[in-house]
Amino acid sequence: MSSNQRIITDNNKSPLIQVLSLMFLVIAILSCFVRTGAKLYMIKALRVDDILIIVATVLAACQTVIVFNACEHGLGQHFEVLSSSDQETFFKSQYATNTMLIASLLCCKLSGTMSLRIMAQKGQKWIIIICEAVVSAWGITALIANFFQCQPPTPWLYGDNDKCINLKAFWTYYSTANIITDIIIVIIMAENVVKIQTSWSKKILVMSVFGSRIFVTPAIVAQIHYSNKAFDSADHSFSIWPASITIQLVQCLTILTVCLPNFKPFLDSLESGQIRVDDLRRQGKTIQEWAEQQISSSRSCIENTAQ
Template sequence: MGRFLHDKDRRAPILNVVNWFLLVVAVLSVLTRLGTKLWMFHRFTSDDYLIMVSLLFAIGGSVSMSVAVHNGYGDHVGVIDALHWEAIQKAQYAGFLVFTSSLYFSKLSLSVFIRNLTPVSRDHFHATILQILLTIWAVVALFGSAFQCQASRPWDTSGTCIDLNAWQYYFCASNIVTDIFIIVQALVLISRIQASFKKKAVFATIFLSRILVILPSIAQLVLIHDVANSPDRSF
């Protein structure tokens, strides 16, 4: 098994392992959250249903990655024929759309959860503004990704396309900004809680853990140029 995973000419096995491992972590995290909510409150709320939808899209993203790997993603581009390369591109195209949808519902779920923590109308107004911004972000991201290349072959990045590098920079940067907005939403709410500084710090730490979600986006932002200009884009 170790030799299989460390084959220098194939990254497909490790991609599959990481892909399904992350999905299992996501499923267990959501199930734990839902189980805890059901045990404590005996019902689900709107943010729970949103995270369920996010998880369904995440499952779709993992399936898309698995399809891409099955067709040769993770192998050197020189050993992949045209038919399999097209299948990889289609899987990546579909995968990015469901990934974006999963991100949107995950962000929306957290924002709704934060909104539900307070009855203050001003906080609800701010939350509504943020949720509108998140929806606009998602619509732009999905529309731009769906029509990134010519309409007859939108998955074919070797055809006539928009500036894909610039688009990826925009997507990653806006993804980071929306996460920061959600963190700010939580911190503003916490600052108004009638509690000791220590308790506020504990609550803030919980929501500041969202920064861990931002780190992969920053890494993606840094690597966009190298990935786009790689002569071996499937490896």
């Protein structure tokens, strides 16, 4: 079987899934590495949001390893040609893959909401807390539903619809909620950036970087489409190959967009030289704390002007 998997054919998409999954994983790992390296270089410390994105990347790596194993046991090939052992392994791999995916996306989104706290006005802190609670409920309930998607002792065996929840409805809900929470996070971020006292060019730049997570939406829509088609098919292992690729893409883009604002953290502040970075280190301030101070100062200026 392994020799056949080296060639992409109309009846074998396993190599395609493996190649794209590896490419997406490399992008995710590099994104996390750059973010973590930038934080350690600038402030020599990691915050909770940084730890969460590292955990999300580790989970994504584990998920990709499971996908590779699934490809070795029939993912991307027609279900009818698989041995009973490979069919069993395929279902178990899908079960584990979905668990890792949900956990990874949950960590990513919580990391994003925690980073958003530095930009929120005092009156909006409760909105961020509610948003974090909703995100946590979204992720935890999804994990529970995934764990018990089918009747024990084989909850991974989703081939029998009479013994399983409506997976089509579940994943549509899960992915739609993913889109909605992303949009809410972007709206809160944009509202706060607009109120910062700086040039519109800088406002647009900041909103573009922090709002890049909205570009995950098309990939999620594609995931919903292909997943629903796969659930309607009896050819479980083959019909799901487009959904598998879009899932890997969603995971990659989610990690990338959360890390993106830290690729070149506050690079504009370095235009005056290395002094500002040295000052930050001597003062023991993180880049995020410095940003919060700048935003707070801008708001104070606006309030004083209004008075």
